[in-house]
Amino acid sequence: MELDHSKWTYKVGLHGEEELKLQDPYFSQHQKWSQGPVPTNRMFVWYKTTFKAPIGSDPVAVDLMGLGKGHAWINGHSIGRYWPSYLAGEDGCSSECDYRGSYSDSKCLTNCGKPSQRWYHVPRSFLRDDENKLILFEEAGGNPFNVKFQTVTVGKACANAYEGNTLELSCQGGSAISEIKFASFGLPEGACGSFRTGSCESSNALSIIQKECLGKERCSLDVSERVLDQLVAKPQIGWLLK
Structure with a gap:
């Protein structure tokens, strides 16, 4: 069938994210969410859970290892897109590193075979004292049960060694x-x-x-x-x- 002269129409935005505003806690609470069993390794699925803010004032990070590719929100605030299923190449890493000489993208490679990023910073200003909501839009398929929060303590240490050691x-x-x-x-x-x-x-x-x-x-x-x-x-x- 020839479609050159047909009338085309389109609608801006994805049904779900932009129209239903599922990433917004206020709008998402008015939508019907399935309680379980929670599907894993399914493409184009939304996940929602609640958690308590970690005690203290140390920086907070969320580990998204186990997920595929998508977008994450904390209490309606975007913490960015994630893609931990995309792994760096297996070869090229070395325990020795020397940047001297001409530049090369093969110098000082680290984390071969691992995700380029799995930890995402969660500003304390995004968190509430009582209940917090984490909402994920998973595109590629992953396992949300592996997601976890932790605080990051910046430590300091001193070391010394005599010459010859x-x-x-x-x-x-x-x-x-x-x-x-x-x-x-x-x-x-x-x-x-x-x-x-x-x-x-x-x-x-x-x-x-x-x-x-x-x-x-x-x-x-x-x-x-x-x-x-x-x-x-x-x-x-x-x-x-x-």
Whole structure:
């Protein structure tokens, strides 16, 4: 059948999300929701549940691992689109990382075979003291029973090692080292939380350790003048501690 001269019409918006406003707690409560059993691995399905806000003032995150692809709302506030079923390539990751030299997208790859993102920040301002609503629109098919909330505590730690030993730093729970505030290869003074440089110091220690450890769950570094000299961008820079 030839349709070139037929009259076409269209309607803007998806039936459900934009018309019924199912993501809005006020409008969604007037819609009929099925109580169970909750379907899993089904495409184009809406999920709704309630939860209590985590106690305290630490940042809150929701783990959407197990879901496929879709959109999430907390009390009507969008926390973004998710796609944890899309996995990074299996190959290319290495325990060693060196950004020196020309740029390449194959340098310092991490999380091979894992989702690019599974944790989503939930601002405390989105949460209520009593009951909160989480609404999901799942497009690709997933399992909402794996979704969970947790608080994130930003921890601090101090470490030291004498020359000739190995300095090791690590985070628990799969977290990554996000900041290194102080580092010294020399004669530092003070105690944990209040370290300060001494009279004999290297000016490159902080940048070297940051390059080796930031963004990693754990890292180790042999504390020696020979090893540290190999890591600086300009090998002729010396170290003050002999």
